[in-house]
Amino acid sequence: MKSILFILTNHADLGTTGKKTGFWISEVAHPYNFLKDKYNIVFASPLGGPSPVDPGSLEAHADDTDVKTFLADPVAQKLVATTVVLNTLDPKDFDAVLYPGGHGPMYDLAVDAFSLGFAARMYEQNKIVAALCHGPAGIADVKLSDGSFLVAGKNVTGFANSEEDAVQLSAFMPFLLEDKLKQNGGVYTKKADWASYVVVDGRLVTGQNPASGHELAKKLHEMLG
Numbered sequence: 001m002k003s004i005l006f007i008l009t010n011h012a013d014l015g016t017t018g019k020k021t022g023f024w025i026s027e028v029a030h031p032y033n034f035l036k037d038k039y040n041i042v043f044a045s046p047l048g049g050p051s052p053v054d055p056g057s058l059e060a061h062a063d064d065t066d067v068k069t070f071l072a073d074p075v076a077q078k079l080v081a082t083t084v085v086l087n088t089l090d091p092k093d094f095d096a097v098l099y100p101g102g103h104g105p106m107y108d109l110a111v112d113a114f115s116l117g118f119a120a121r122m123y124e125q126n127k128i129v130a131a132l133c134h135g136p137a138g139i140a141d142v143k144l145s146d147g148s149f150l151v152a153g154k155n156v157t158g159f160a161n162s163e164e165d166a167v168q169l170s171a172f173m174p175f176l177l178e179d180k181l182k183q184n185g186g187v188y189t190k191k192a193d194w195a196s197y198v199v200v201d202g203r204l205v206t207g208q209n210p211a212s213g214h215e216l217a218k219k220l221h222e223m224l225g
Helices: 025-035 055-060 065-071 074-081 113-124 161-166 177-183 210-224
Strands: 003-007 040-045 096-099 128-132 198-201 204-207
Touching: 003 025, 025 055, 025 065, 025 074, 025 210, 040 074, 065 074, 096 113, 096 210, 113 128, 128 210, 161 177, 198 210, 204 210
Parallel strands: 003 040, 003 096, 096 128, 128 204
Antiparallel strands: 198 204
């Protein structure tokens, strides 16, 4: 059975808003539920231990069947509560890595040296690198061994500036994801705000927003098949 690593955030504070953040529940639940019976799945984070879920996502997806299933699944809840310390893992043991979003990754995964290096090694070992919504924050600054950015010259998507403006959080972000992807050479495209949109360029897979979770998981499965 092939293995997929979900790299989650440890960051729980939403900038200076006084609100909490973390990972967006549907962006973990939707891919996990689709992939869990087909692959060995490991959850990791820079610090290990519990990964915080964005409380706003629990409210937004209170009626989401996949989210309800995920929250009631003891195996899934243990994975979230006991994430493995990322620097104890080796890319050779995984076939794909997935960076889910939520605003948390904008603060920690975006700048975590080991995580950035891990994604680079995965890619250079011919593995699949996938990222969803704000998850591409975790790969935007990844540099390959030749010094080039992973996203340079590649077709990518991620949470759009217009979507960040719509949730009124642009001013609180350390950077805007769409701008960062473009700045580092990514060929960024998007669809309408909140519409599912997934871009595949070789072994790099990116999804625009929370609605893209199911589509991204299916693409990942097709590629790993």
